[in-house]
Structures are given as C-alpha cells and as structure tokens.
Amino acid sequence: MSDTDAGKIAATVMFVDDEAAVLSALRRLFQETGYNCIFCPSPVEALEIVLKKKIWVVVSDNQMPGMTGIDFLSKLRSLSPDTVRIMMTAYANLGVAISAINCSEAFRFITKPWDNDELLTLVDEAVARYDMLTSMRSRDELLYRSLAHTVELKDPYTRGHCDRVADYAERLAVAIGVEEPLITCIRHGSILHDCGKIGVPEEVLNFPGKLTLEEFEIIKQHPDWGTQVAREAGLPEAVVNVILYHHERIDGSGYPAGLEGASIPLEARIAAIADVFDAITSDRPYRKGNELEGALLIMDKLDGVLDKDLLAIFKAKVVPEITIG
Numbered sequence: 001m002s003d004t005d006a007g008k009i010a011a012t013v014m015f016v017d018d019e020a021a022v023l024s025a026l027r028r029l030f031q032e033t034g035y036n037c038i039f040c041p042s043p044v045e046a047l048e049i050v051l052k053k054k055i056w057v058v059v060s061d062n063q064m065p066g067m068t069g070i071d072f073l074s075k076l077r078s079l080s081p082d083t084v085r086i087m088m089t090a091y092a093n094l095g096v097a098i099s100a101i102n103c104s105e106a107f108r109f110i111t112k113p114w115d116n117d118e119l120l121t122l123v124d125e126a127v128a129r130y131d132m133l134t135s136m137r138s139r140d141e142l143l144y145r146s147l148a149h150t151v152e153l154k155d156p157y158t159r160g161h162c163d164r165v166a167d168y169a170e171r172l173a174v175a176i177g178v179e180e181p182l183i184t185c186i187r188h189g190s191i192l193h194d195c196g197k198i199g200v201p202e203e204v205l206n207f208p209g210k211l212t213l214e215e216f217e218i219i220k221q222h223p224d225w226g227t228q229v230a231r232e233a234g235l236p237e238a239v240v241n242v243i244l245y246h247h248e249r250i251d252g253s254g255y256p257a258g259l260e261g262a263s264i265p266l267e268a269r270i271a272a273i274a275d276v277f278d279a280i281t282s283d284r285p286y287r288k289g290n291e292l293e294g295a296l297l298i299m300d301k302l303d304g305v306l307d308k309d310l311l312a313i314f315k316a317k318v319v320p321e322i323t324i325g
C-alpha cells in the first residue's frame with residue numbers, strides 16, 4: 001500500500017483462483033502491501049464471503065471448475081456492485097477480456113503470467129477507485145475533501161489546491177448571484193475536480209518538465225475518469241459538469257469535449273477560473289508561484305481560455321478579498 005493510504009482503514013482484497021500455486025504466489029506478492037487479503041480457491045466460496053464481508057477489490061481467474069471467472073464476476077456485480085472487479089486470464093485472450101468487461105463491467109484485466117509490478121499497481125488503482133466511489137456516494141463534504149487530499153499527495157506541489165479552488169469558485173459564484181443548491185454543487189465539484197488524477201501515474205504528474213504527447217494524453221483523461229466514478233456514485237449533474245468540463249476553453253481548444261463559449265456549463269467556467277488562478281499563484285516544480293499582480297496579468301493574456309466576463313468579476317470582487325499564502 002502506498003503512503004497515500006496511511007491512516008485509512010485497510011482495504012480488503014480477495015483473490016480467487018483454483019490453482020494453489022497461484023494463490024501462494026499472490027500471497028507472497030501481497031504480504032507486505034498492508035491490504036487485508038483473502039485467498040479463495042473457489043468462486044462459489046468467494047460469493048459466500050462477499051455476502052458477509054465488505055470486499056473492495058476482487059482479482060479473479062477465468063478458467064475455474066464449476067464457474068467461469070466471467071460468470072463469477074457478473075454474479076459478484078449484482079451482489080456487491082461497488083466491489084472493483086479485475087479479471088486475470090491465463091492467455092492473452094482478448095475475447096475473454098472483452099467479455100469480462102462487457103458482462104461484468106470489470107475494471108481491468110491482466111494476463112497470466114503476470115508482471116508483479118503491473119499487478120501491484122493495478123490493485124492499488126482498483127483500491128483507489130473503490131475509495132473514490134464510496135467517498136462520493138457518502139454525500140459527505142469531509143470525505144470529498146479527504147479524497148481530494150489523497151489525490152494531492154500524489155503530487156506534493158498541488159497540496160491544498162482543491163480546497164483553494166473550491167473557495168475561489170464559491171466566492172465567484174456568490175459574486176455573480178448564483179443561488180443554492182448550485183453554490184454547493186460548485187463547491188463540491190471544485191473539491192473533486194481533479195479526483196480522476198488518482199488514475200494518472202505519479203511519475204507523469206510529477207514530471208518536472210515538458211510532457212511528451214503521450215504523457216499529456218494520459219493526463220487529459222482525468223476529467224473522464226473522475227466523471228465515470230461521479231456518475232456511478234449518482235452525484236448531481238452540476239457537480240459532474242465541473243469534474244468533466246473544468247479543462248474546456250472558451251475558444252473550443254480545451255478537453256475532453258472541445259466545447260465553446262456558453263456551451264461550457266457555467267459551473268465549469270467558474271471552476272476553470274479558480275483552477276487557473278490557483279495554478280498560477282502556487283509553486284510548481286517548474287516555476288515559482290507568481291505574485292498576485294503578475295498572476296492577474298497572465299490570466300488576462302490567456303486569450304480564449306477563460307470566460308472574460310466572469311474573469312472581470314473575479315478580479316473586481318473576489319481577488320481583493322483573498323490572501324495568497
């Protein structure tokens with residue numbers, strides 16, 4: 001388990017495989033992870049365990065006597081929909097993997113023989129996904145904040161970013177006359193806006209230079225990843241809009257949808273201003289935070305990125321009230 005999980009309840013991860021040698025190898029691999037691991041030789045037995053115990057992640061073999069892994073994961077989905085499901089296939093069989101994803105909505109698949117680092121990372125990601133889903137389902141702002149802090153731990157230069165973005169976005173929403181419940185949605189969406197970064201590898205997030213196109217493509221997926229979980233958790237549409245559209249740009253050159261102008265939901269345009277302002281005024285590995293005046297000049301020059309009318313209100317009414325630490 002990574003240090004980002006320190007202080008949290010240990011995740012329970014179950015491995016299901018009929019081969020004793022496989023379970024022994026998995027036991028050795030996961031013994032120092034800090035996860036509470038269950039090793040189960042039979043899918044039928046595994047389903048009984050799921051009825052009695054909260055299981056965060058299940059890693060299952062496919063070819064097992066009595067029940068295939070695909071059937072097992074599909075049953076598991078109806079019994080415990082939040083449990084994150086990973087299929088392990090004995091062969092690089094794309095058909096089995098696709099069926100696992102279609103029939104049981106498996107999170108990912110991995111082929112045997114597995115690569116140890118790949119499997120450890122995959123389980124870490126699955127645990128993070130479960131944590132994200134249950135935090136979002138809680139409808140508890142404290143848990144949203146704790147989730148955001150977990151994501152920030154992956155990139156120390158963003159510490160406090162989500163709380164500050166939520167604060168700036170809420171102030172701007174109030175300044176333009178937004179009312180409840182939208183104000184709360186904007187605050188919650190802003191706290192959660194980067195939660196999809198939980199799926200971005202730390203070495204990409206922390207890379208102290210210009211990212212390659214491929215790395216940037218990975219980063220660009222974080223609004224979609226966060227949105228998938230937020231939708232599954234049934235969060236209000238305005239919260240989802242902030243998570244999904246906070247990197248859209250007024251001129252249509254943003255991502256993931258390339259929306260333009262007013263077709264970008266208001267809540268996302270508000271959060272984008274707060275996000276950019278905090279990014280510019282915070283220290284990052286590649287440059288020191290800009291002083292307030294310099295930061296506002298930079299924002300003025302970001303032609304086509306931010307909503308100009310909202311930015312004018314932000315400068316006039318919000319900036320004078322905030323202190324940059």
Ligand SMILES: [Fe+2]
Nearest residue numbers: 193194246247
């Ligand atoms: Fe983001």
